[in-house]
Each structure stands twice: as C-alpha cells, then as structure tokens.
Amino acid sequence: MDRKFFKKNRAKLSKYISKGEMAVLFSGSAPKKLGDESYAFTPLRNFYYMTGLDRQGFIYMMYGTGKENKDIVLIEPYDEMAAKWTGAAMLSDEAIKISGIENIGYNNDFENILKDIVRENNISTIYMDMEEGAKAPEGMTEAEYTSLGEKYHIENMHDILAKLRMVKEPCEAEYIKKAISVTKDGIYAMMKNARAGMYEYEIEAYFDYELKRHGVKDLAFRSIVASGHNGTVLHYSENNAMTNENDLVLCDVGAQYKYYNGDITRTFPVSGKFTKRQKQIYNIVLEGQQLVIDSIKPGVEFKRLNILLREYYAVRLKEIGLISSDEDVSKYYYHGVSHSLGLETHDTGRGKEGLIRKGMIFTVEPGLYIEEENIGIRIEDNVMVTDTGCTVLSEDIIKSVEDIEKFMAGN
Numbered sequence: 001m002d003r004k005f006f007k008k009n010r011a012k013l014s015k016y017i018s019k020g021e022m023a024v025l026f027s028g029s030a031p032k033k034l035g036d037e038s039y040a041f042t043p044l045r046n047f048y049y050m051t052g053l054d055r056q057g058f059i060y061m062m063y064g065t066g067k068e069n070k071d072i073v074l075i076e077p078y079d080e081m082a083a084k085w086t087g088a089a090m091l092s093d094e095a096i097k098i099s100g101i102e103n104i105g106y107n108n109d110f111e112n113i114l115k116d117i118v119r120e121n122n123i124s125t126i127y128m129d130m131e132e133g134a135k136a137p138e139g140m141t142e143a144e145y146t147s148l149g150e151k152y153h154i155e156n157m158h159d160i161l162a163k164l165r166m167v168k169e170p171c172e173a174e175y176i177k178k179a180i181s182v183t184k185d186g187i188y189a190m191m192k193n194a195r196a197g198m199y200e201y202e203i204e205a206y207f208d209y210e211l212k213r214h215g216v217k218d219l220a221f222r223s224i225v226a227s228g229h230n231g232t233v234l235h236y237s238e239n240n241a242m243t244n245e246n247d248l249v250l251c252d253v254g255a256q257y258k259y260y261n262g263d264i265t266r267t268f269p270v271s272g273k274f275t276k277r278q279k280q281i282y283n284i285v286l287e288g289q290q291l292v293i294d295s296i297k298p299g300v301e302f303k304r305l306n307i308l309l310r311e312y313y314a315v316r317l318k319e320i321g322l323i324s325s326d327e328d329v330s331k332y333y334y335h336g337v338s339h340s341l342g343l344e345t346h347d348t349g350r351g352k353e354g355l356i357r358k359g360m361i362f363t364v365e366p367g368l369y370i371e372e373e374n375i376g377i378r379i380e381d382n383v384m385v386t387d388t389g390c391t392v393l394s395e396d397i398i399k400s401v402e403d404i405e406k407f408m409a410g411n
Contacts, residue, residue, distance in 0.1 A: 001258065003100040005171055006052040010101075012164050013050060013062060014069045016127075016157070022063035022117065023127040023157060026139020029056040042218070044138045045343040046129050046161045048259060051099045055090050057107050059139075063117050072103040072117075074110055118152065127157035162349030165342060167359035172260060172342060173384055176361060177393050179220065179262035180382060182255040184397045186210040187266050190225070190251055191408055196270050200225045200239040203249065211255050220254030220261035220345045227270060231376025232369040234335060243270045248278055250376050254345060261345045263363050264394055265380030272408035278375060279401050281368055284316050285377050286399065288366040292337055296364075296383060296390040302353035306337045309366050322370070332370055338362045341382055360385045361393070 017023055027048070030041035043054040051060050051073055062071040076089040092104040105113050117123060126148075128137035136145035148154065168176075186207035193206050204225040211219070226236045227243040231250035243249065252265040267282065269275075274282060291312055292305050313333055314326040323329060340347035340362045353360070365380030379399055383390040398407055 001052055001171060001175070003052060003098060005169060006050060007100045008169070009050050009164065010062065010071065013160070016160050017062055017064050017069055019064040019066040020122055021125045021127065022061060022121075022123050024114070024137075025050060025060045025129055026137065027051075027053065027056055027058035027060075028139045040218075043259070044129075045259070045348070046165075047139070049161070049165060049343060051101065053090070053095060053099055054259075059107055059110055060101075061114070061117065063121055063123060065121055070103065071101055072105055072113070073099060073101045074105045074107040074113065077106045077108055124153060126152045126154050127160075128154055129158050129161060130156045131158055158348075159352065162352065165347065166340065166349050166353065167357055168342060168361050168384070169359075173361065173393070175258050175260035176262060176341065176382065179216075179255045179257040179260055180264065180394045180397075182211060182214045182216050182257065183220075183253060183262040183264050184394070185214065186253060186255065187251060187264065187397060188407070190249075191266070191268050191404070192410075194243070194249060194268070194270050194408075196243055196245045196247070198270070199242050200227055200230070200249070203243070203251075204239050207251070207253055214255070216255045216257060218256040220256045220263055224250065224252035224265075226250045226252075226376060229371070229374040229376075231267070231378075232371045232374070233376075234369075245271055246275055246278075247271075248274075248375060248377065250378055252378065252380065259343055261341060261343070262394070263341055263345050263365075263380065263382060264397060265365055265367075265378045266397065266399060266404075267377045267379065268404050268408065273405055274401055277373070278377075280320065281370065281375055282377050282379075282401060284313075284320075285366050285368050285379050286401075288312050288316075289364055289379050289381070292364050292366065293381070293383060293390065293392060296356060296385060297388060298356055298358050298385060300356045302338065302356055302362075305364075309333075309337045313368075317368075332368050333366070334369070335367065337366050338364055356385055358385050358387055 025047040028044040030038040033039050041056045057076050059074040075095050078089050130137050136142045189206040189210045190203050194203050222237045224237050225239045227249045228247040230236045247270045249270050250267045254263040313329045317323040361384045367378035369376045381394045
C-alpha cells in the first residue's frame, strides 16, 4: 500500500483530535505459545491503518497543538544480538519511508515521551482503542492500562476508528479483490478434486495448497469445510469427517492478501451432482442472495437486508411445506446475512453500520440449515457499494447449480 494511503487516514483521524487531546495506538505483540515459541505476529489493525507498519511493540501517537496536529511513532531500538536470532529491527529510515511519519522515537522510552507531550501541549484527554467490553486497549495489559488511567484521563476512540475504516478507498478494494481471486482458485481446486470417501481435511488441503502457490501466507479465518450434517453447524471447523456419496460440502474460506481479507462460501455436492431436494433448497438460497444484492444501495439501513431475507424465506419455505409460520424461519436460518469486510474478516464497527454508504464492502451470505435432512447450504459473496447499487467483487466465482455440476464434471 502506498504511504499516501496512510497519510490520508491520519488526516481523517486528525479531524477528531483537538487541542489538548491525543490518540495512542499500539501495534501489539505476538502471544506466547509455549517454551520460547510465540504465535505468528500480526499487527493490530487500527495501528496498521494509520501507519502501514507491521512490527510488534510499535506505538503511534497523534496530539493536538492548537495549530497543525503532530504525530510520532515509537519503534524498537536496534539490538545486534536480537538481530542474529530473529532478524534486524526496523530502522528509522525504513519506518519513515513506509509510513510517511517523520518524527521517530523508541518504544523503551514511551512513558517519558508521553509525559513530555502531555506537559508541553497541555494534554487533558488521551484517546485509546477499546472494543466494546474490553478491559484495556488493544496492545496493553489490564494492569498497564489501570496504571496509565491513574495518571491521565482516558477516553475510548474505537467508534471513531470504526467510522473511518467503514468506507473503503479504491486501493483497499483492490487488495480485497486480490484476496478474493486467490480464494477463487482455492475453491475451484477443492471442487475439482473432491470425491466421496475423502476426509474434509483432504479437500481442505487443496485450498491451502493454492494459497501457498500464490504466496499467500495467512488465511482470513480458520477454514470451514463441512460435509453432510456438519454443514448445519455454523462455525464447524474440525474438518475431520469422511464425506459420503450424497453429501453437500459447505466451504466457507478466505485468503488474506496484505492484511485484507476475502470471505467466500460455496456449497457443492461431493459427487458432482445435486439431488432433487438439494437443488430445490440451494436455489431458494441463491434467489434469496440475489434479492439482497439487488436491494443494496446507499441510504438503505444495513439491518434491513436481513429483514428482507427473512421475509423472503417465510414465503418460500411455506411454499415447499418446510415451515407453517413466519417464526419458524429461525429454525432453519439463524445468523445475519451480512457483515463488514476489510482488514478484519468481521470488520470493525460490527453492529454499528447504520445506513449503507458508498464505498462500504461487506458480505452477502444467506443460508439454510435443515438438520433433520443433513442439508447445510450457504452462498456467500463480497460486494462493494456504488452510487446506485453495488458491485459483486466475487461475481466470477461460479455458483449456479448448472455451472457447478458442469465444472465438477470437467466440462
């Protein structure tokens, strides 16, 4: 991502930071796994969104001066011995080149630098990033936060950051499209190689291989490859069951490209042919998805999309005799139809999307889960809102019954 993108993001944030206020964001650190091993590090996304820097232990601060706001990023000091073990720390010149932030300090002097900024600029409020229900900002321990709160007045700026990230820049859409493109290849590899009698994890392995082949290191989330009855469990991810001849395989998967995520679900018959009943239910889900997609435009309430889908299901499921009342829809459909997508798979601002705006990117993922028939179907695409509707970013990933059967037959 060009550093102009991060400069633009900081300019947006600056409008919310007045004289006597400052914002503090942390890049985070990898949690310990066991012994001397840690989990792989990934930067806290609000820090990355403002700086473009993806090293652990970094700290970003923006503060109001009464004139033009100033900022500083604190990086890790160079340690020659650590460099021999884990690689060299990012030097100040590189941090400046990536982020465009000219003022560089070191994180081992955080408290003194913070104290000096507060004193010299009469800072009365410090904004930090805390998701709803969090006991401390991302990147700090509860004890560290409590100690800081004893010295300074702290406010939460999570909703501000969520608002900024909700609408995507064109360069963000391009990264998401790249993630979707890689995801497509992985899905096609699974469909092409799936056979009854394979274990779910064997099918999943074809997806993983395609990602590695494209140089993609991270998944957007833990892959769901669920066959038969497992497809009726929303977040099933054990992927360890053997597939049977007439099973559907629900694959909810996504690649992550430069921290941006794709999130696609396709459901296909492991044998290559839908049964009559599977086809019937599948087409109801597919029609419902198109209804939602056709309803997306600026000014529509985000939550309205799910209401529309439930109203549609109430009619269609009565027609096929699956339910007798509107309330029965919840027995077979029990999640929301959309969530925001971006630097996080379930992107920041969850539940606070409000009205749909141009530039928002989110999923459209209706499903039906008929446990008593071992039928679990979900079809998920990613869309970007335009002036008058939306563009389906994943439109070239096949999803009709006819196209899936033709593809799996090798035609």
